[in-house]
Amino acid sequence: MLIGVPKEIKNHEYRIGLTPASVRELVERGHSVIVETNGAVEIGFEDADYQAAGATIVDTPEEIFAKADMVVKVKEPQPHECRQLREGQLLFTYLHLAADAEQAELLAASGASCVAYETVTDAANGLPLLxxxxxxxxxxxxxxxxxxxxxxxxxxxxxxxxxxxxxxxxxxxxxxxxxxxxxxxxxxxxxxxxxxxxxxxxxxxxxxxxxxxxxxxxxxxxxxxxxxxxxxxxxxxxxxxxxxxxxxxxxxxxxxxxxxxxxxxxxxxxxxxxxxxxxxxxxxxxxxxxxxxxxxxxxNMPGAVARTSTMALTNATLPFVLALADKGVEQAVAANPHLLAGLNVYKGKITCQPVAEALNAEYVPPAALLGLAPELSQAAVASVK
Missing domain, CATH: 3.40.50.720 (NAD(P)-binding Rossmann-like Domain)
Structure with missing residues (x-):
């Protein structure tokens, strides 16, 4: 899989979706990674560090959104980034859709599969990526x-x-x-x-x-x-x-x-x-x-200490990035109800019940769209609640 990592563009946001160490893990598993130039230079990760880990450096975020099978970010995509997403593409980042109806509509319209860090769960009913x-x-x-x-x-x-x-x-x-x-x-x-x-x-x-x-x-x-x-x-x-x-x-x-x-x-x-x-x-x-x-x-409070935050976040997200890259979104969420709980938007539908309720939008159980047993959706909802 080709994984793309754009530079964050929110005000004073210097975190990045993958560190060079994370890139190395992906490359050693046979995946390809492209990273926007100077994506993390402000927190001490140079382009040369990413290249040494096996990534290819690209000049523009547009190239990343156009080429990548999976886009890994930190903060929610801004409207013009949402419009660059496409059907069949996978987005893995914080979304916080409950307070952002515009983003939810744009993500649904894109046709992309969107997995939110903040609703991925674990066996202890925790939120390991949050x-x-x-x-x-x-x-x-x-x-x-x-x-x-x-x-x-x-x-x-x-x-x-x-x-x-x-x-x-x-x-x-x-x-x-x-x-x-x-x-x-x-x-x-x-x-x-x-x-x-x-x-x-x-x-x-x-x-x-x-x-x-x-x-x-x-x-x-x-x-x-x-x-x-x-x-x-x-x-x-x-x-x-x-x-x-x-x-x-x-x-x-x-x-x-x-x-x-x-x-x-x-x-x-x-x-x-x-x-x-x-x-x-x-x-x-x-x-x-x-x-x-x-x-x-x-x-984006953690952006104030972006180097510490980036390393802490990517330590937590890397196992899920690897699972999504190795299996693709459908197989990865089917194999893991905790990752399924992170699926917020799929095939143009809101697939996270708390988000749908907050936005007064239609909720479609992800298992129905994925052709899985209904109880998997129920387990995902229970783990988020």
Missing amino acids: APMSEVAGRLSVQAGAYHLQKAQGGMGALLGGVPGVAPAKVLIIGGGVVGTQAATMAVGLGAEVTLLDRSLPRLRQLDTEFAGRVKCVYSSSESIETYALEADLVIGAVLIPGAAAPKLLSRDLISRMKRGSVVVDVAIDQGGCFETSKATTHQEPTYVVDGVIHYCVA
Whole structure:
């Protein structure tokens, strides 16, 4: 199979779909790889590194989309990239379609098979291709929040850890998954007073044990969200419903009553955001202010540490890239229900139920289109939910 790796074009996005080490693995399996020139030069991977691994360097992304059997990216394709996809081609990347109806329509119209990193599952009902970027984003959320709490950045001028004689800042984390856990780890490490909300009592018990009482683990309800948000200096939104739009947990009214100069970081912005006042921002202009509250809603947070993020992501994606390249999309997803759960668009149809529900679109079970046993679609849906 011919695998193509274009340069990412989102604002300040320097990650890339394959490292030279990943390319070498593919080439040793008999596949061919083409990479756009200077695709990862900003993070220390030169064209010569890719050539040494066996890739061919091409000058334009158009050549990649025209030639490649499978396109491997990091971020969702932009509209003009979607229009270059073709029937029978395979796209493997983050898609986040639940918050992007235009992209979903363009991908369906292309006829390409589109597998989304964020809905691929594993045997433990985890999201193995989302997890490494969630780890990065969780840690970055505290780092970004601490920075924007500084007075020179528009914040109230609070130091997360305080100093002897001055109380530490209060951090509220909503969601106890990968993002929330990593955010709590960073916030505790900086000496902040941390409260974490989640709706799973078993998860709260687990986190209470893990943090040995250094984090207040509280059941998430409308009342607890309001109580702790009004006290917080920094709020981190870390909720996730796999494949679906994020629920709005902080209303505009609640935001208006928060501390002036406080900061909210919406890590769920790729899925539409979990604050009513959230809108996607970029690393170039990462924040805006609503009612005196600084909003950090960068849609590609891990891009800020692109080298670390690229290596963490490709470590996770490579086994799936190899399976798709070795078998083709139909055989690969038929052999693995966890990979089948990642199939979001196939033959012009939405084949991921949470995405279809979020977009109010028709859902077509992938097994029906692939000629597989219906229970495979059911297993894929269950694993995403």
